[in-house]
Amino acid sequence: xxxxxxxxxxxxxxxxxxxxxxxxxxxxxxxxxxxxxxxxxxxxxxxxxxxxxxxxxxxxxxxxxxxxxxxxxxxxxxxxxxxxxxxxxxxxxxxxxxxxxxxxxxxxxxxxxxxxxxxxxxxxxxxxxxxxxxxxxxxxxxxxxxxxxxxxxxxxxxxxxxxxxxxxxxxxxxxxxxxxxxxxxxxxxxxxxxxxxxxxxxxxxxxxxxxxxxxxxxxxxxxxxxxxxxxxxxxxxxxxxxxxxxxxxxxxxxxxxxxxxxxxxxxxxxxxxxxxxxxxxxxxxxxxxxxxxxxxxxxxxxxxxxxxxxxxxxx
Amino acid sequence: xxxxxxxxxxxxxxxxxxxxxxxxxxxxxxxxxxxxxxxxxxxxxxxxxxxxxxxxxxxxxxxxxxxxxxxxxxxxxxxxxxxxxxxxxxxxxxxxxxxxxxxxxxxxxxxxxxxxxxxxxxxxxxxxxxxxxxxxxxxxxxxxxxxxxxxxxxxxxxxxxxxxxxxxxxxxxxxxxxxxxxxxxxxxxxxxxxxxxxxxxxxxxxxxxxxxxxxxxxxxxxxxxxxxxxxxxxxxxxxxxxxxxxxxxxxxxxxxxxxxxxxxxxxxxxxxxxxxxxxxxxxxxxxxxxxxxxxxxxxxxxxxxxxxxxxxxxxxxxxxxxxxxxxxxxxxxxxxxxxxxxxxxxxxxxxxxxxxxxxxxxxxxxxxxxxxxxxxxxxxxxxxxxxxxxxxxxxxxxxxxxxxxxxxxxxxxxxxxxxxxxxxxxxxxxxxxxxxxxxxxxxxxxxxxxxxxxxxxxxx
Numbered sequence: 001x002x003x004x005x006x007x008x009x010x011x012x013x014x015x016x017x018x019x020x021x022x023x024x025x026x027x028x029x030x031x032x033x034x035x036x037x038x039x040x041x042x043x044x045x046x047x048x049x050x051x052x053x054x055x056x057x058x059x060x061x062x063x064x065x066x067x068x069x070x071x072x073x074x075x076x077x078x079x080x081x082x083x084x085x086x087x088x089x090x091x092x093x094x095x096x097x098x099x100x101x102x103x104x105x106x107x108x109x110x111x112x113x114x115x116x117x118x119x120x121x122x123x124x125x126x127x128x129x130x131x132x133x134x135x136x137x138x139x140x141x142x143x144x145x146x147x148x149x150x151x152x153x154x155x156x157x158x159x160x161x162x163x164x165x166x167x168x169x170x171x172x173x174x175x176x177x178x179x180x181x182x183x184x185x186x187x188x189x190x191x192x193x194x195x196x197x198x199x200x201x202x203x204x205x206x207x208x209x210x211x212x213x214x215x216x217x218x219x220x221x222x223x224x225x226x227x228x229x230x231x232x233x234x235x236x237x238x239x240x241x242x243x244x245x246x247x248x249x250x251x252x253x254x255x256x257x258x259x260x261x262x263x264x265x266x267x268x269x270x271x272x273x274x275x276x277x278x279x280x281x282x283x284x285x286x287x288x289x290x291x292x293x294x295x296x297x298x299x300x301x302x303x304x305x306x307x308x309x310x311x312x313x314x315x
Numbered sequence: 316x317x318x319x320x321x322x323x324x325x326x327x328x329x330x331x332x333x334x335x336x337x338x339x340x341x342x343x344x345x346x347x348x349x350x351x352x353x354x355x356x357x358x359x360x361x362x363x364x365x366x367x368x369x370x371x372x373x374x375x376x377x378x379x380x381x382x383x384x385x386x387x388x389x390x391x392x393x394x395x396x397x398x399x400x401x402x403x404x405x406x407x408x409x410x411x412x413x414x415x416x417x418x419x420x421x422x423x424x425x426x427x428x429x430x431x432x433x434x435x436x437x438x439x440x441x442x443x444x445x446x447x448x449x450x451x452x453x454x455x456x457x458x459x460x461x462x463x464x465x466x467x468x469x470x471x472x473x474x475x476x477x478x479x480x481x482x483x484x485x486x487x488x489x490x491x492x493x494x495x496x497x498x499x500x501x502x503x504x505x506x507x508x509x510x511x512x513x514x515x516x517x518x519x520x521x522x523x524x525x526x527x528x529x530x531x532x533x534x535x536x537x538x539x540x541x542x543x544x545x546x547x548x549x550x551x552x553x554x555x556x557x558x559x560x561x562x563x564x565x566x567x568x569x570x571x572x573x574x575x576x577x578x579x580x581x582x583x584x585x586x587x588x589x590x591x592x593x594x595x596x597x598x599x600x601x602x603x604x605x606x607x608x609x610x611x612x613x614x615x616x617x618x619x620x621x622x623x624x625x626x627x628x629x630x631x632x633x634x635x636x637x638x639x640x641x642x643x644x645x646x647x648x649x650x651x652x653x654x655x656x657x658x659x660x661x662x663x664x665x666x667x668x669x670x671x672x673x674x675x676x677x678x679x680x681x682x683x684x685x686x687x688x689x690x691x692x693x694x695x696x697x698x699x700x701x702x703x704x705x706x707x708x709x710x711x712x713x714x715x716x717x718x719x720x721x722x723x724x725x726x727x728x729x730x731x732x733x734x735x736x737x738x739x740x741x742x743x744x745x746x747x748x749x750x751x752x753x754x755x756x757x758x759x760x761x762x763x764x765x766x767x768x769x770x771x772x773x774x775x
Contacts, residue, residue: 019368125747167748172687219360222345
């Protein structure tokens with residue numbers, strides 16, 4: 001055990017991913033308590049600032065997922081309050097939270113990411129963008145993946161196999177965020193690479209037993225098979241790790257991130273998103289990668305806490 | 316420091332690791348996956364369920380649940396009744412009981428049925444954990460995989476779950492303002508017959524149906540019973556809301572029209588307390604004997620303690636006054652909801668004014684999908700149940716259920732207002748995406764749906 005710390009585990013909140021966040025938070029809090037730390041779980045609501053002031057916390061552990069918890073909002077507030085917290089700072093969080101922004105940065109830096117079109121509901125409502133939808137299919141081809149530009153847990157993600165399915169998928173996706181990302185579908189192996197303190201953990205390959213890696217496949221025990229390391233040759237594995245670290249660095253992240261990618265048959269890892277608050281549930285990928293590295297769950301949590309305690313300033 | 320409440324050992328989350336040559340570790344997070352019964356395949360994590368986790372926060376106006384307002388109860392009286400049970404018959408109340416349920420309570424339940432003019436004998440009843448266990452036991456008793464159950468469309472989600480658990484398939488029959496449409500029932504049964512299939516059960520909520528909020532008209536009741544007899548259907552009559560008619564009107568039960576053909580499911584959840592978990596099934600003797608055996612296999616017996624509390628409540632308290640207090644409260648809330656629906660919802664939405672019960676059912680304009688819209692609604696701090704939950708066949712995308720029994724009138728108005736704003740916005744988006752022709756060829760006119768509150772026409 002490291003020195004006992006006073007830790008506030010922030011979980012819940014009002015985002016659409018509240019339930020997943022509560023699960024992550026519960027698990028992290030139990031593990032840290034078990035290791036002898038003084039842990040208090042705090043649900044994020046309008047009493048947050050007061051709750052943080054009640055105790056002299058060494059570190060706030062962010063087990064938040066979704067809007068306000070992952071998009072830089074909480075991070076910015078904690079920076080203002082001068083409370084050390086886990087995970088990337090407000091700027092890196094805000095960058096990574098918006099998939100369209102992040103993908104743009106990756107493309108500029110020469111990292112591979114599937115071609116995409118971002119479409120805002122304003123463009124549809126106020127500029128007649130619906131008339132240009134055929135151009136999306138002309139440019140990107142089929143099949144496509146439509147997803148909210150902001151948001152996680154595969155919520156609001158729809159696949160489009162025929163041009164006439166595109167409109168309904170866009171309407172559905174707008175329910176989650178006012179900008180949707182229409183992305184080329186890449187065939188290949190789904191791989192997640194967690195990065196802790198700038199170093200990549202073994203890539204995890206995700207194989208849903210049926211259908212896609214959707215919400216049910218993510219959070220139902222046994223609905224998905226995982227292979228660690230991903231079943232790729234050493235060279236391709238290394239490329240995944242390099243690109244995951246590249247994504248971490250481009251965002252100006254710290255402590256911990258997880259990059260999701262598809263590795264095509266040529267071994268090219270196509271980056272899909274960078275998660276700055278990776279799930280810590282029993283079915284989550286970061287703990288699995290850490291286990292392959294020989295770290296147990298509590299050890300992983302402590303490592304992240306110590307990084308925050310060491311006071312690496314947010315970028 | 317040891318945590319006594321760990322659900323399982325922490326450490327490696329990988330439970331069924333298969334470490335192979337070269338260090339490849341293949342992980343299946345559920346080593347029991349291959350052992351589950353095939354009928355449980357649908358029991359997965361769901362996005363909608365996760366969204367409802369947010370709906371339980373106080374910031375969100377939830378019009379989603381089906382909860383009675385237990386603050387309308389005289390809680391002091393309940394405390395007295397409970398204390399009295401413990402004082403006078405504590406040892407017996409804290410003991411096991413018989414599988415059929417406490418005889419004295421069954422006497423009281425017969426009185427509750429009599430308030431709706433249903434004649435029954437205490438020996439005809441088995442006490443169950445809410446009406447829901449009654450449905451589960453009936454499904455277990457009658458449904459083999461592939462059996463057909465005919466039910467209203469939309470239908471109570473808990474009943475659909477019970478039938479699905481025994482792999483029965485539900486065929487829906489449309490309703491109109493007078494409830495289940497006899498001609499449509501006849502037509503569905505004929506179609507099934509032509510396909511070489513035969514329905515075993517007709518499941519129906521004839522009074523203030525959940526979720527559609529309509530009641531089966533008196534004149535149709537005899538017709539439905541007659542059709543059931545002709546097609547040799549056993550009727551499962553689920554009646555949680557019969558006493559919650561705003562005007563106190565009591566409609567004849569199907570059970571009283573054809574006692575030999577009906578398994579009647581009752582509950583104290585809406586007229587006393589859902590926390591007491593007390594329901595019952597009244598059925599012909601042969602069926603009842605088997606239900607008692609199934610009840611014993613499921614849980615040995617109902618809680619004697621809560622049965623004794625319920626018995627004392629219904630024998631010593633003015634319980635009918637309490638029912639009136641519930642329904643007056645719900646009527647006020649229902650009126651608040653209807654007024655706000657009228658004020659806030661866009662043209663193209665339709666609903667009927669409920670005359671009792673807990674729910675209003677709303678149809679949305681074409682292209683507005685209530686399931687897809689839920690995420691936005693939650694973000695706007697209001698929750699409802701998407702229509703698809705109430706159909707076994709994937710129908711109901713453009714419908715939704717609103718509850719008016721739980722939130723205060725002011726909260727209901729606020730929730731409906733938020734939802735109305737959202738619907739206006741969504742409609743604008745749908746028009747912009749699909750153009751004036753609409754997703755199914757007609758948002759801007761040519762639509763046969765009523766624009767506003769609906770006095771007649773079909774619900775589905």
